[in-house]
Amino acid sequence: DVVMTQSPLSLPVTLGQPASISCRSSQSLVYSDGNTYLNWFQQRPGQSPRRLIYKVSNRDSGVPDRFSGSGSGTDFTLKISRVEAEDVGVYYCMQGTHWPFTFGPGTTVDIK
Amino acid sequence: QLVESGGGLVHPGGSLRLSCVMSGFTFSSYWLSWVRQAPGKGLEWVAMISVDGSKKNYVDSVEGRFTISRDNAKNSLFLQMNSLRAEDTAVYYCAREPRGLDYWGQGTLVTVSS
Secondary structure: OOOEEEEOOEEEEOOOOOEEEEEEEOOOOEOOOOOEOEEEEEEOOOOOOEEEEEOOOEEOOOOOOOEEEEEEOOEEEEEEOOOOHHHOEEEEEEEOOOOOOEEOOOEEEEEO | OEEEEOOEEEOOOOOEEEEEEEOOOOHHHOOEEEEEEOOOOOEEEEEEEOOOOOOEEEOOOOOOOEEEEEEOOOOEEEEEEOOOOHHHOEEEEEEEOOOOOOOEOOOEEEEEOO
16 A cells, blocks of 8 residues: 655644645555646544645645645645644645555644 | 435444435536544545446455445445444545545544444
8 A cells, every 4th residue: 555654743833934744655646647646635623624735736726825735756745835723733645546545644733 | 515424333243324415516427435534543545436336446444344335316325334343433424536535525423332
């Protein structure tokens, strides 16, 4: 199975400051169709996960533009340009290239 | 909209059938999936099913015990869970489009305990 690792696992941030989460996969996530199925999800306390970014860098409808995704191959990053209070929660990366699809362990973002 | 039901308390070795009714899109055009989350833990894949139900994939931990199915006439997704174990205790989410998981339900809690 493809192992997804995230760092850091805990990220205390100051409101208005940037934040960055790294996600690495144990093998390339480029699929045979040429797409890289690396997604980012946000899970606020008590809520279902919500997708923020799909195929590395595509922001979902309604997602604030302070969220951005980048990377390629096995190395990916989610950035929040200026953290707001509503961004508190757990962030997961997930690969949808190799079955079984797998999630990273999650990064908990909270306010300092 | 994705709405799960069917969760509850079940004894080890017991069975449960989860349902997920979906609306707002062409149900029969999408692969669908189940994902679970144990209390206080991360997300774990369970299974996915093709648009016509002919292809199914399971993670090793549920293979042979769980069965994913769908009814395109009723816009419904199912998960039949047999031989349940304590480690199956989790919130189970249905979700659309396995490679992307663009829409999720609110989840239904399954508790396996004696």
